[in-house]
Amino acid sequence: MSYNEIKQRLRGSIAPVVTPFDAEGNIDFETMKNLINWQIESGSHGISVTGTSGEPSSLTTEERKQVMELAKKTVNGRVPFVPATGSTNHDETLELTKFAQEIGADAAMVIVPYYNRPSQHALYKHFKAVADSVDIPIIIYNIPGRTAVNLEVKTMARLVEDCPNIIGAKESNKDFEHVNRVLLHCGRDFLLFSGIELLCYPMLAIGGAGSISATANVEPAKVAELHDAWFEGDIKRAQDLHFELMELNDILFAETNPGPVKAALGMMGKITPKLRLPLDLPAEELQERIRQTLQKYGLLEKVKN
Template sequence: MYFGRLLTAMITPMTECGAIDWPRVDSVIEHLIQNGTESIVVAGTTGESPTLSHEEKLELFRYTVRQAKGRVKVIAGTGSNNTDVSRQLTREAEEIGVDGVMLVVPYYNKPTQEGLYQHFKTVALSTSLPVMLYNIPGRSAVNMNADTMVRLTHDVENISAIKESSGDLVQVMELVDRKRKDVAVYSGMDELVVPYLSAGSIGVVSVASHVIGREMKEMIEAFVHGNVDEAGKLQRRFIPLIQALFMTSSPAPLKNALAAMEICEEHVRLPIVPLNQAEKTYLQTILQSLQIIH
């Protein structure tokens, strides 16, 4: 399945007491669709998945499918560091009617490459949905190497995409060169979209697209249509914003930016905490300099 070029790893809006803010979930979905997102990843790490309950994840899947109304694809974040739990959540997500699932490299366990292969194969074979693998060594403490990713794409038919967030462009090029031909590789790093496109990826699973969705899409389209200089200019222009969105634990900076844009509140769940005043001032200065807020 083709998920598009601009995918967004959606936040989970919260109320002050820590409950899911459903009206704001609707606002965020509409905002993303109106600003160029082609597929929405629900309950990924940007959505604070480690602090969402099983039932909350299922309800987020149901709600997003219902609100999207087929206008964008819905990809359910069903990965965890527990293979059986991921398999069960994936089956339930398929019953709900999502368009695909994203499976993150198991965090904390630090599995071997063979352990990663067996984990992903086991979960992917439990569903008929398209599966996106998610390699993020900065959060999972282990890198899924190109050999393992390539092996999975050739051995498991419904693995159809990879979100690659190692930042290792040599690994990305090796993956692109050796993977099954119909598997799409996405950048998982907003600050490296253009370099990843140069290495052979087709797009990005973005966080910054909550704030600069149209600009991210313009960047990708410029590159695809051969205007590499313009794509590079856009990438460089937004580096300060992208870095600010990750200056402390994500998604706290992003939620603060969206609060400044009056899209949702900045509330997060522990152990994530809101920005302090200095961080808020710094982020808002950048937002103002880019004329995102006034």
Template structure:
């Protein structure tokens, strides 16, 4: 498959007891699809994958696949610190009907680049659906080097990489080494969506799309239509929302913002706590500033 467009990095809705809120997950899924997103990305950083049990991850995927019903591709996160467990979860997600797997680098103990290569290769070898590499060194302590991406880009199951380093040079290096391969480079930092597209990337996994899906989609659609001024305007429109992300731990500010935009995604899972009252006041002002654009 060709990987392109805007994939929201789905929040995992929870109730007040911090259990997965299946009804709101369905609501969020349908809201995003109706807003024109090109696919769905679940069980990433903003989806609190690190705080969910394997059973919960499987349940989230089951709901998404059923609710999306083939309208857009569904991508789910299956990476972790243990290659064998990542393989088992990847195979389970394939059985459920996921279209693409997102595989994050291991974390806590940083692997070497050679160890990363075999980790990704062994997971991709174990399934028959495509795999997207996921680089987020600020959270994992390891950076997926361009030389390793070059080795992996020729694998028939590995179809792209999502870079959340925030370093545009990393994205450029991935684009350069993947030339000639059927391989998509996605921005994972929402401020770099348009820059990535202009440089030869194919899309983005965007957390801001939980709250402002139409705005984020319009960056891609306007770029695709050659309307670069409109694309730039939409890109800049995201900044007030992104500025609120500093008001709490991931994904607490975004969960509050998305709730105030009309989707009651609930609290983050402990030990992360909801944002404080001062932050709520600031987030409310931000939401009001957008008026009815979404």
């Protein structure tokens, strides 16, 4: 499949699925299968794993590979599969991105390395080396709030010009001027995904391809419906869903993702609500607010007693 053909498929709500753990903190692979199947049945247009919502820095390299492989088999071609393969370690990023190609991923999402705070020149060299190491498409993941460095527009445009398989970016960037300039300088056919929940709809309005939103873990059907409505030309419905989801978005990001998301999924009976330290579930006061919000959205009605 050509890069252009893949670009046509990578649209809409790409759900960044959490990594479920059992009570002892081991990966719960059976629950992972159930989550992925639920996402696809709910209308999500694609599946991603081991991104921010998947706690990649709490997983070993081998565990990340195990999650990626299980997810690829579970998706089974029903929707595009875009695992996150980036790390603060260059060699590990290369290893995981090559593994994504080996198992047949449709694309790999590679985060700007966190903690190191590399220069723009170093970022260019890092991403070019990753892109050159594989034939599958690369989606750059720019999230300056968690990496402490912003991949500048000119650097991204240079990468797009020099690396044909860099086809898009997930921008978790609250600077909407920056996001506009990404499309201006990288090309209007560049796949731009929002990673900021309140910018998912505005991103579509400027020509974005969709979103990779943690809220899709909890309310996949409505997040997917927002995109479906937009692409079908029902702008009023898309706007309504944008505002309808706002309160849920806010509560799910009241603390660092994926703590509130996993608390919510636990209340919904989807997972054992467990994170690996140094991340943890929210305190009880916030959990109660999450519970009340889920009740307002009708998300606790189907929980088995």
